[in-house]
Amino acid sequence: MQKHPGNVFIVDDDDDFRDSMQWLLESADLNVSSFASARDFLSNYKGEAGCMLLDVRMPEINGLALQQIMKERDIHLPIVVLSGHGDIPMAVTAMKNGALDFLEKPFDDEVLLPLVENALAHSTALFENQQQQQQIQDLHDSLSRREKQVMTLVVDGRANREIAEELGISPKTVEVHRSRVMSKMRAGSLPELVKQAEQLGLN
Structure with a gap:
């Protein structure tokens, strides 16, 4: 797997699933940060570049709500939505709201890794565009x-x-x-x- 800069942020309330995903991604030499809730992520995110694996069905703040909060706070991370079988309509809504892709649980590891690589590549391009935009804004200022x-x-x-x-x-x-x-x-x-x-x- 090609190494891309940035973190993979896992936001999922299932402890076992989160741990297994972290192990898988770290074994592919990726930087991973995992969170048990949307609130946990929002409290700890420091603006790092990367992508997100987001479970759509979580207590308190679900994936769709987190996606909206991230838009409001100008948090631009490519998102791969994770959904159970009954959550497909929510996943489709997340895609319409800008998510990069979605995976239905359970899924094969071989399917996940290319999606993460693609999301990190998107993140790199996005981060470079943001830096360029900021530079132009500074010049105009x-x-x-x-x-x-x-x-x-x-x-x-x-x-x-x-x-x-x-x-x-x-x-x-x-x-x-x-x-x-x-x-x-x-x-x-x-x-x-x-x-x-x-x-x-x-x-």
């Missing part, structure tokens, strides 16, 4: 108020003269602000700046 105004108008396709008229400044001043925006955003071209604006939700 470094712009002055006027530079942000100019950037918004530039990516909207406005010419320097139009921007100058709208902001009540000279075209030369617009050129200076525009140059600073490109430099601070580390954008090598206008299309790159437009792409950054899209990622920031500015247009």
Whole structure:
């Protein structure tokens, strides 16, 4: 099995099942953290990258409710839902809510491991995208108020003269602000700046 960074978080109230899953995954050289309840996971999760094996039917907070709480808290972990035979409708709902896959208990170990590998690969890509997004946000935050105004108008396709008229400044001043925006955003071209604006939700 290809080694991927990140933790596999097991959230299941069945002690024996949880222990057997932890043993299986650790024997495949994976980092594993297991929790007996959704509340236990939420209390101990520190923002690590990884994926989750989530039982849909648990007391207090079930899998679907945990999935919703994670969305509200911006916890982005690829989820493989685990369900008993009678829980298939819940598993399907979890998939519609963004889970990556689901497995019906009992299942073969050979079926689980590729799903976990795939989920960890998704996690790696997700984590890299989040880092890139944060970097772009930090660069945008470094712009002055006027530079942000100019950037918004530039990516909207406005010419320097139009921007100058709208902001009540000279075209030369617009050129200076525009140059600073490109430099601070580390954008090598206008299309790159437009792409950054899209990622920031500015247009």
